[in-house]
Amino acid sequence: SVIGCLIISVEGGGFPDGPSSGALPVVLGVPPPSRHISNEMQNYMRADPESAAAVACFLCRQLMSASGQRVGLSQNQLQAALENKCKALPVELSDHCSSFVNTFLQEIYFSLNYDFSAKNVCVALNICDKDLEITFETKTDRELKEKEAREKEERKMKEREEKERREREERERKEREEKKKKEEKEAEEKLKKRRKGIIDDVEEMNKDEKRLNCMFCDRMLDNAKKYAETAKADIESFASTACAKWPRIRFAETCHRMAEEKITKLNKFVDEQVVEALWCGELYNCE
Numbered sequence: 001s002v003i004g005c006l007i008i009s010v011e012g013g014g015f016p017d018g019p020s021s022g023a024l025p026v027v028l029g030v031p032p033p034s035r036h037i038s039n040e041m042q043n044y045m046r047a048d049p050e051s052a053a054a055v056a057c058f059l060c061r062q063l064m065s066a067s068g069q070r071v072g073l074s075q076n077q078l079q080a081a082l083e084n085k086c087k088a089l090p091v092e093l094s095d096h097c098s099s100f101v102n103t104f105l106q107e108i109y110f111s112l113n114y115d116f117s118a119k120n121v122c123v124a125l126n127i128c129d130k131d132l133e134i135t136f137e138t139k140t141d142r143e144l145k146e147k148e149a150r151e152k153e154e155r156k157m158k159e160r161e162e163k164e165r166r167e168r169e170e171r172e173r174k175e176r177e178e179k180k181k182k183e184e185k186e187a188e189e190k191l192k193k194r195r196k197g198i199i200d201d202v203e204e205m206n207k208d209e210k211r212l213n214c215m216f217c218d219r220m221l222d223n224a225k226k227y228a229e230t231a232k233a234d235i236e237s238f239a240s241t242a243c244a245k246w247p248r249i250r251f252a253e254t255c256h257r258m259a260e261e262k263i264t265k266l267n268k269f270v271d272e273q274v275v276e277a278l279w280c281g282e283l284y285n286c287e
Contacts, residue, residue: 056096056100056127057122057127057128057129059093059096059097059100060100060104060122060127060128061122061128062085062097063082063085063086063097063100063101063104063108075105075106075109078105078108078109079102079105082101082105082108083098083101085097086098086101210284210285210286213280213283213284213286214281214284214286214287216280217277217280217281217283217284217286218277218281218286220273220276220277220280221273221274221277221278221281223273224270224273224274224277225270225274227270227273228266228267228270231266231270232263232266232267235259235262235263235266236259236263238259239255239256239258239259239260242255243255243256243259
């Protein structure tokens with residue numbers, strides 16, 4: 001149902017030497033709220049003269065602008081083209097647009113020949129105030145703006161999520177690097193301690209081994225010296241006692257000579273033992 005309608009009478013055309021429309025009615029209806037109309041459109045289309053005039057001015061300017069692209073068409077061709085434009089409009093304006101085309105077709109066609117601007121023609125027809133600026137937001141425009149706003153918000157959200165993702169990955173990367181460095185440092189410290197412990201143990205073992213080896217070398221040297229002293233004394237004592245018992249001098253001399261040979265061999269053996277003991281001490285850096 002239609003809530004209300006308003007008939008606006010537009011006085012004569014205002015074109016010099018051109019056609020006049022006389023009293024031409026434009027019927028403007030206000031559709032029920034169930035028809036999806038923007039708040040701005042509802043404000044302009046309330047049942048009062050000012051808003052109705054605003055709708056008429058809007059239609060005039062839109063159609064005059066569209067007709068500017070139809071130069072060279074016949075009046076019937078222009079009417080068909082503009083009616084197609086009207087059909088493309090939202091439902092709330094389509095009927096009013098068709099009524100406007102039928103009412104002001106001659107003026108629109110005449111304006112093409114004189115190349116008037118859409119604003120000047122609508123002012124000359126007394127449909128628009130020369131200082132009035134009219135804009136409507138149709139359902140399509142609103143949906144397009146809402147879509148653009150959603151897409152813009154989605155882009156911002158994606159950019160924000162991407163930024164947060166990069167920051168999170170960078171933070172996690174740094175944490176992994178710090179953790180890896182910490183683990184490597186701890187492992188290196190443990191290895192150093194273990195290596196030091198092994199070295200200390202080896203050094204201690206070497207010290208013990210050196211001490212034992214040096215003790216052995218010292219014992220060899222001491223034994224060689226003691227053996228040399230005691231063995232030589234024993235040989236000399238034995239030679240003196242035994243050789244004196246020989247009845248003949250020749251045998252006694254032979255006995256002493258044999259004792260001297262033994263003592264010489266003993267000295268040689270002792271010297272070898274001393275050399276080995278000294279070499280042993282030098283080998284193990286004994287003091």
